[in-house]
Amino acid sequence: MADAIHVNGLVKKFKHFTLGPVDLALPQGCVMGLIGENGAGKSTLINLLLGLKRPDEGSIEILGQPAQSDSAALRQQIGVVLDIPGFPSVMRAAEIGKLLSAGFPGWDGEKFRSLCEEFSLPQKTTFGNYSRGMKMKLSIAAALAHDPKLLILDEPTGGLDPVARDEILDLFYNFIQSPDRSILLSSHILSDLEKICDYIAFLHEGKILLQGEKDGLKETYGLLRGSRSEIDALPEEAVKGLRKTESGDEALVLRRYCPQAEPVTLEELMVYLLRYAKGE
Amino acid sequence: MKKIWALVQGDWLNLWRSSKVIFGMILLYEVIYLLAGEGWIFLSVLSVALGGMLSYTSLGYDERSGWNRFILTTAYSRKDYVLGKYLVALMGTIGGGVVLALVGLIADLTGKVPLESGLVLMAGPMACGTLISLSIVLPLAFYFGIEKARLLNMLVIFLIFAGAGGMAGVGGSAMEEFPSLITGLNFILPVVTVCLLLLSGFLSVRIYQKRQF
Secondary structure, three states, X not given: OOEEEEXXXXXXXXXXXXXXXXXXXXXXXXXXXXXXXXXXXXXXXXXXXXXXXXXXXXXXEEOOEEHHHOOHHHHHOEEEEOOOOOOXXXXXXXXXXXXXXXXXXOOOHHHHHHHHHHOOOOOOOEHHHOOHHHHHHHHHHHHHOOOOOXXXXXXXXXXXXXXXXXXXXXXXXXXXXXXXXXXXEEXXXXXXXXXXXXXXXXXXOOEEEEEEEHHHHHHHEEEEEEOHHHHHOOOHHHEEEEEEEOOEEEEEEEOOOOOOOEEOOHHHHHHHHHOOEOOO | OHHHHHHHHHHHHHHHHHOHHHHHHHHHHHHHHHHHOOOHHHHHHHHHHHHHHHHHHHHHHHHHHOHHHHHHHOOXXXXXXXXXXXXXXXXXXXXXXXXXXXXXXXXXXXOOOOHHHOHHHXXXXXXXXXXXXXXXXXXXXXXXXXXXXXXXXXXXXXXXXXXXHHHHHHHHHHHHHOOHHHHHHHHHHHHHHHHHHHHHHHHHHHXXXXXXX
């Protein structure tokens, strides 16, 4: 299976922060969730993928083409939602659609209109007067309206209520039904990623801490709740995170050493690996 | 060209909705001028220079909304975006010049100010001066961002118009003696302006293609 995104040895240096080296592969037809704490480098990575920043080292291929090529044909195949939806604040949805339609040869005006209707976006209100949720919905409608092969989404469900989030996840789920379509999705709402992602890439301080199939990660790790003596009985390499509470200890463990460990959520995995990592 | 034109239309819609007060002020001052027949220097600056500077205003709106960043993720190219801003600058300046010339003609027809007083004749040099200043400042705006470029803009405008004023003072007597100098300047100024504008456009495209967000 070809990769929709292939990142190799990517490094971007700033004065007080370095992203990378990052190696990442998103197979076509799959959804990858990009997770990590604030400042971990998720948005920087997305900016690099979109050609908004240039790498200092390494390479990025998107749909088989170099990401930095400034190729209109490549961007035609990518739908983007940025963390700050950047449409002119005095324009209405239909005017934004018209502006984007001239830039995208494959723009489907009818699809854009129907998505705006589906999201109940007011047609007479200007973008600047939309709520945060409405702005994100319009961005998503714009990202989907030119029939892209890849969606790159930076916090697309941020600011949305649970019902709206569910509605949007359904849209993404429908989008991904075609085997040549893929999604890279960055979000702090890990329950959303649990629902839709096939792969997870976990960024921490600019580096990939974990990457793999979501189900594989959840099979690899588990939560053991018990006494300190039970946890201490496990081999040292089995315990990846330890949390001490008044009611007992909890440990993130490798399930191959401890099959009775309970399934772990992405949120628990992230919290244990960051906050309660063993030895820190 | 279709893409650039779509961007320009978007820019004008954006400017019209966001800057109605500025357009209203220009119109009001032009009416006052037509009634009073005085203040043509301020009027020419207001019409032409402000018309050209609408391109900065447009860049400022884009930076504030994030449109300048988002558009680079669409199938519009960086070149489309930059050239669109140059077209807005050109349209604003020429539009301002046309308005100025029309106001001058109306003032003449209504007997308020005769054409010889120079308002109509000022439209061309004023437009050239504005475009020369835009040619210098727009590459800086694409490099540094609009807020820093606005400060530089004031300096560039001051230097250009003070320089032009100084040259007019020094060369004024020579021009009176040799009227062919005026004819020569009338030819040279537009040529210099077009050359600078083309060079500036090329430079801005190169700058923007390397800019990171």
